[in-house]
Amino acid sequence: MINIGKINTLRVVAQYPFGYALAPLVDTDEMADNDFTRDNDEESLTVTLAIDEVDTPLNEGQTLDVFVTADQRGELYATLKRPLIQVGETKVLKAVSATNFGAFFDWGLSNDLLIPNDYQAQPVNPGMYYVVHAFFDEKTQRVLGATKLHYFLKEGSPYLNEGESVDCLVYAKTDLGFKVVINEQCLGLIFHSDAFKPLKVGQSTEGVIKTIRTDGKVDVALQRVDKGGRDALQQAILDDLEAHGGISTLTDKSAPEAIYSHFNVSKAAYKKALGALYKQKKITLSPDAVRLNQAQ
Incomplete structure (x- = not known):
């Protein structure tokens, strides 16, 4: 099984003039399906690592950790580079360009990460930083980004408890306070009255679960109030x-x-x-x- 948009441990199964063919360590039929994997057809069982990414020759059977993603044509490739974000993660990224169909963000790879217009919470301005969630899009078979975080993260989590210390990432400012991503898992709110230090979008801060409301939404404080x-x-x-x-x-x-x-x-x-x-x-x-x- 090859997990698109994530780091994979793969083995070398063949060498070509242009690169190496990499395959999973085990038979894909023995593993459960995953939202971010291609169907187990013959073509999707291997992925290519370009020859110019390797300093020393690789041997057949050798294993290595690579990041797997798709190019603009939807074809998979592997890279030894480590991206700034992987599928399922929420990070701060810099916008590098904008078009009539979407915006592109620097995520540490040669091809930039696309955020289509439909997944933008607001129009993107190149040069600015935004809080981005990465996901695998089944329709295009590509790794995409989104600043509409509520498409992927829920407001609240059954695994949080009042008084629990959490990591927060500020992603928006509203009339009520600052919207935050909690532990990269769910969404919450820091009211202005609880924000005793300056906060800005893209800032990481420690927090404490202040209140879990009856509707499951979470209020966060910057200090313990109990x-x-x-x-x-x-x-x-x-x-x-x-x-x-x-x-x-x-x-x-x-x-x-x-x-x-x-x-x-x-x-x-x-x-x-x-x-x-x-x-x-x-x-x-x-x-x-x-x-x-x-x-x-």
Whole structure:
């Protein structure tokens, strides 16, 4: 079985003047069908690796990892180059040109990745970066891209839990907040009220699942807002004070950027943590400093 749009481990079965014929390691009849594979006819059992891609001659039976894709005519070929994106992945890519039928993106190979107009969330401007999802199109038998992410990624996942740390990729800004791809698996939203640091399309950031709504949609925060998160921040403040001789000039009057840079939290969360520690008589607050009390 050859997986189009992905890295394959294949074996050399023949050599020609123009390249090598590569085939799967096992009989394709022994493997289950895959959405991104050609039918098991005679032609699709092998793929060609161009001779100029190989520095030293290959031997029959030798195995190697190659990326398999199709050219503009739909014919498969293998390459030792590693693309910036594979089928099923969502990455940030740069647009290099636009035509009346689609736009082309640099994905690290000699032939650019096409995003047809029907799969564009908005008109593409060459030179700009976009969040792109790669997929195998059965109709054209080619690897294509899409910026209409909702065609391929659902809003929410049954495998996520509130309070879980996740990786987020910002792909759009709306009146409500920032739409994000969560763990490259599903879509979510960071409300403007939870975006205490600057965010922009194409930016990766860590997040925490804040709420999973009744309709399954997911709200993401940039910091933990539960008791565990509050306790962790308070302990981090105490540890920081101990590490710096019991005093810190980072007060509740400090700039939000300074607080985020030091503790990776919003100013509001930091002020609440200072207030809690003050009520517990673990710290003393003054306009210019936070001091650790001797007896804790």
